[in-house]
Amino acid sequence: MYRKILITTDGSAVSKHTACAGVKFARQMGADVLALYVSPEYQYPVYVEIIPPSYPSEEEYAAQMKRIGHEHLDAILQAAQAAGVRCECLTEFADAAALKIVEVAEQRQCDLIFMGSHGRSGWGQLLLGSVTNKVLSHTSKPVLVHRLIKEPGT
Template sequence: MYQRILVTTDGSKLSAKAVKAAIGMAASLRAELVALHVVPRYPVSYFEGAVTITNPEAARIEKQWAERGQALVDAVRVAAEAAGVQAKGVVARSDQVAESILSAAKKHRCDLVVMASHGRRGLKRVLLGSETQQVLTHGSLPVLVLR
């Protein structure tokens, strides 16, 4: 049915649930797994005039975020391989999370995306957006959303 599954992770408890489900599904289908973490760019422009931060400091923070992201996808890869699933981890750097998810799914020829929805509603959803909703709206492949 599915041959390559992309699972997103941000390190939250909810994304850990999605990872666990994706590993189980990949194991039962004998599918490969691609674990993805998207690292945002440091929002320097938000702080203009209020807080000064140097470019090297922003780069250092982004590097820390990328290292944390790599640790997250490495942990998914190890858990998947322990379950007998061939897996790889990918860290992308972008402020466009949904676009990065869809791009990674296409690049790695995934035929299913598994991701968590944090279930934000109302004003929080408007202000923070919904990456899950964007993936559902703009993608053309199946998406399994877990809560």
Template sequence: MYKRILVATDGSTLSKKAVKDAITLAASLEAGLVALNVVPRYPVSYFEGGATVSPQEVGRIEKDWADRGQAVVDAVCKTAEAAGVKAKAVTVKSDLVAASILTTAKKNKCDLIVMASHGRKGISRILLGSETQQVLTHSGIPVLVLR
């Protein structure tokens, strides 16, 4: 059925549930797994009165975020491999999470995307947006959403 599954994770409790289910599904289907963490860029403001941070500090912060993101996907791969699932760890540096998920799925020839959703409704969904909704809207492959 599915040969390669992408699971998007940020290391949160909710995304750990999606990871667990993605590993279980991959094991049952004898599919490969791609574990993805999208690392944000440090927001830099050039407006008057904005806090100034040195380029070295921005670099240090972004490296710390990238290292944490890599640790998250490495842990997923370790768990997957212990379950007999071949896994690949991927981190992408971008502020466009949904687009990064879709691009990574395409690049790695994934035929299913697994991700978690907080299930926000109403005004909180409008204000906070939904990466999951963006993936669902623009994906050409099936998306499994877990809560």
């Protein structure tokens, strides 16, 4: 039914649990996994003429965000390897994470987007996460929204 599943993460504990559930789902479906971390784009300081010496360059920022992305995606990669699921990891840059998720799913021909109902920026259990909500409204691909019953570690 599904051959390639896009699993997103923002690096939060909730997102890591969701990603592991996504890998289990992929194993049940016999699908490959494309793990995605979307990092914010580089932001220039307000006064570009006066850049503080401690402010990272665009290249330093990109390298740091790729390292962070690799750390966040490594948990998905390890879960996939343990489950015997083929997994590719990808770090992308965009200020609109939801639109980048939809774009990557289209470009990489994913059959399903698997993501959490809430990530780092949710208001507890009050509302569906804003990124998830935007993905649902901008894609024609099926989206499986995973919801944790209780917070990790409780």
